[in-house]
Amino acid sequence: MILSQMKPPYQITDKILKLVVSISEKLGEVKATHLYKPPTELRKKNRIKTIQSSLEIEGNTLTEEQITALLNDKRVIAPQKDIVEVQNAIKVYEQLQNFNPNNLTDLEKAHAILMQGLIEDAGKLRIKNVGIVKGSKVEHLAPTGSLVKGLMNDLFSYLKTDEDVLLIKSCVFHYEFEFIHPFLDGNGRMGRLWQTLILMQQYPVFEFLPVESLIKKNQQEYYNVLSLSDKSGHSTPFIEFMLDIILQSLESLLKTQNRTLTPQDRIELYKDIIGNNHFSRKDYLQNFKDISQATASRDLKWAVEQEILIKTGDKRLTKYQFNFT
Incomplete structure (x- = not known):
């Protein structure tokens, strides 16, 4: 009481x-x-x-x-x-x-x-x-x-x-x-x-x-x-x-739930975490430690093609940001 x-x-x-x-x-x-x-x-x-x-x-x-x-x-x-x-x-x-x-x-x-x-x-x-x-x-x-x-x-x-x-x-x-x-x-x-x-x-x-x-x-x-x-x-x-x-x-x-994540699953989950901030492939990998660098690159490339992500910079300076428009 x-x-x-x-x-x-x-x-x-x-x-x-x-x-x-x-x-x-x-x-x-x-x-x-x-x-x-x-x-x-x-x-x-x-x-x-x-x-x-x-x-x-x-x-x-x-x-x-x-x-x-x-x-x-x-x-x-x-x-x-x-x-x-x-x-x-x-x-x-x-x-x-x-x-x-x-x-x-x-x-x-x-x-x-x-x-x-x-x-x-x-x-x-x-x-x-x-x-x-x-x-x-x-x-x-x-x-x-x-x-x-x-x-x-x-x-x-x-x-x-x-x-x-x-x-x-x-x-x-x-x-x-x-x-x-x-x-x-x-x-x-x-x-x-x-x-x-x-x-x-x-x-x-x-x-x-x-x-x-x-x-x-x-x-x-x-x-x-x-x-x-x-x-x-x-x-x-x-x-x-x-x-x-x-x-x-x-x-x-x-x-x-023995969950196997698809690239889309990972991208959606990361969107909730990172929000509007810029991030690198290294940042993305920090969150999905069980995937390789090549898989991370494929995920990000797919998301850019789908216009889910906006990519800026090149090579080591590449940054990504979610497209909220």
């Missing part, structure tokens, strides 16, 4: 430290094998998996096949509410890059897209009091409506200024977000979405990592650790659970 201007309570346990180390190692492998931006087909598949899992946790009935059909503008026979939920989620995930994870206004904008046509106050922090009811008992009594804005400001302040590693902070944010329950509806899917966004800033692979499908497989445990963290007054159990889920999803990505 957050008290005004204080750091959310949690302990860094041995388990958390071990998980952070293991995740960091896996992220290193992801970088070394150039999986931080998986092939287009896998990205699309994982995005569909993410949307399907996150919404199924909230009771949505659409299958991956139906979501694929909606992505391709095909007609789907299903409850209208379920279709709207999926269409909204597709829109939000398409715009993920545009949101700043450290900005409360951006969080409200994302919620407005996610819940458009589903609730009246989409994108607005709640001012009413709410409780989460499971069966016949109140599972969680959220902080009163008048405190929500202040609590959310404190949470974003923690996210922006705290010195802890981002992996841990993203889990703390996810838990505290669910505890505060800042919106009347859509808090579960928003909390999971925002954790992804927070992690993406440092590790691009999280945009395409279906963490949600592992949460879905362990849904009961997800709710149990949320409840356990509520009862214990700190998010430690939830951090341990989420880091374990993140580790499993990275292991699964590395297991299923």
Whole structure:
């Protein structure tokens, strides 16, 4: 729970430290094998998996096949509410890059897209009091409506200024977000979405990592650790659970993808890294250490012919720049 201007309570346990180390190692492998931006087909598949899992946790009935059909503008026979939920989620995930994870206004904008046509106050922090009811008992009594804005400001302040590693902070944010329950509806899917966004800033692979499908497989445990963290007054159990889920999803990505890069793949990946800057063949080789000088020359020659790159200078003084026009 957050008290005004204080750091959310949690302990860094041995388990958390071990998980952070293991995740960091896996992220290193992801970088070394150039999986931080998986092939287009896998990205699309994982995005569909993410949307399907996150919404199924909230009771949505659409299958991956139906979501694929909606992505391709095909007609789907299903409850209208379920279709709207999926269409909204597709829109939000398409715009993920545009949101700043450290900005409360951006969080409200994302919620407005996610819940458009589903609730009246989409994108607005709640001012009413709410409780989460499971069966016949109140599972969680959220902080009163008048405190929500202040609590959310404190949470974003923690996210922006705290010195802890981002992996841990993203889990703390996810838990505290669910505890505060800042919106009347859509808090579960928003909390999971925002954790992804927070992690993406440092590790691009999280945009395409279906963490949600592992949460879905362990849904009961997800709710149990949320409840356990509520009862214990700190998010430690939830951090341990989420880091374990993140580790499993990275292991699964590395297991299923033995990626052979094409020249086009390498050029596309390098474009993300170098942006608008000039570079040499030597710079290019620094990023793809497993290819020969001849292969690097062929890649760059191909990209120049395709007008993807602009070449200047000659021989040793040759420089390249991506053509953004």
